[in-house]
Amino acid sequence: MRALPGLVAALALTGSLGAAAATAHAAAPSGHAQQTKRIYNGMQIAFPPNSTDLFCTIGAVGTDDHQRKIAISAGHCIRDTSGKYADHEIPDNIIPVVDRNDTKYGPIGYVRYFKDPESSQTGHATKDYMVIELLPQVTLSSQGPHLKQTGVLKYPQGPVSPNAMKPALDTERLLTTGNNEIITSGQTGTWYGTVMNNDNGIYRAPAVNKAGDSGGPVIWHVPGTDLPSQANKFQAAGPWAGITKAITLQLPPFNYTSSANILADLRTREAADPEHDIYGAGFEVTPNP
Structure with missing residues (x-):
């Protein structure tokens, strides 16, 4: 396989390990059109040709303002030491994404954007996210193994994300x-906890995560x-x-990137783009069951 210099998949939450990501073909493997492939929050994903022991998790699936099928995960799952791909739209099918538990299906989509961790072992401070464009023929579902997502959180009384425009x-x-x-929800089960700290849209809570859960789903507990x-x-x-971010030395140690930070950065990048065509901008969680 032809490697992309400097581009490696990272072991979620702990640092950079793994082989180089391979160049992929634009066409979907034969047979995909006849198969039904459901994509949902909590699905574990890998980045060929890396070992599936190095994986991350999908946090939410839906569509953007161009009606492309989109999945959101963590940006630090990819490391690009060359600086050629990080922080840029990636229209080419350079970084394939597969269902870790169904690799025979082939790519379910391709990474279109990921934020460079900027030397951090736990991802960028406020913009640690990845946008994956899913194949048109996959089926989106709001129902993960344990969490049902009922749209995007709106919290009008809350402080503004540092990534947001005004208003x-x-x-x-x-x-x-x-x-x-x-x-x-992750490998160790389903957890809940109070948001005990909010550092510019990075929540700390006693809800547990572990390596591999990066990018995984977070929902708000609706009172009652x-x-x-x-x-x-x-x-x-x-x-x-939001999505799972990291384990740090602070207490509680479990960190989560808010959906507000992700959505605000997408809208800000869209506004700065002359073509107004940023993958993931205007993201809405799918209403499909």
């Missing part, structure tokens, strides 16, 4: 601390709705509130 949209405002809970428990088979529903 900020309600989807670009942050959860306040001490009175909001988030619910997460059921929390995940054994009684409901650890299922929960709520608006998309």
Whole structure:
């Protein structure tokens, strides 16, 4: 396989490891049009030809303002030491993405943008996200293994994301601390916890994550709705509130990038683009069950 110099997939949450990502063909493998492939939050994804032991997780799926099918994950899942691909739109099918548990299907989409971690082992401080354009023939679903996403979080009373333009949209405002809970889902199960710290849209909460969960789903606990428990088979529903980011030495150690930061940065980049054609801009969570 032909390697792209300096472009490597990183072990989520812990640093850069792995082989170089390969050049992929634009055409979908034969048979895809006849197959039904459902894409959902919580799906583990890998980046060929890297080992599937190095993986990240999808945080949300939906469409952008050009009606392209889009998945959101963490930016630090890719490292580009050359600086050629990070922080740029990638219209070519250079970085394929596969379902870690169904690699025989082939690519489910291609990375169109990822934010350079800028020397951080846990990703950029406020813009740690990745945009994946999914294949047109896949089926989007708002229902992950444990979390049902009911749209995008709007929190009009919250502080404004540092990535937002003025005036900020309600989807670009942050959860306040001490009175909001988030619910997460990953390899160790479904967790919830109070947002105990908000550092420019990076939430810290006791909801657990581990390596590989990077980019995975976070929803807001709508007051009055059921929390995940054994009684409901650890299922929960709520608006998309962010993605898994990192484990740090602070307490609680589990960090999450707010959806507000991601959506605000997408809108800001779209406004600065002469063509107004930024992959993922205007992202909306799919309403499909």
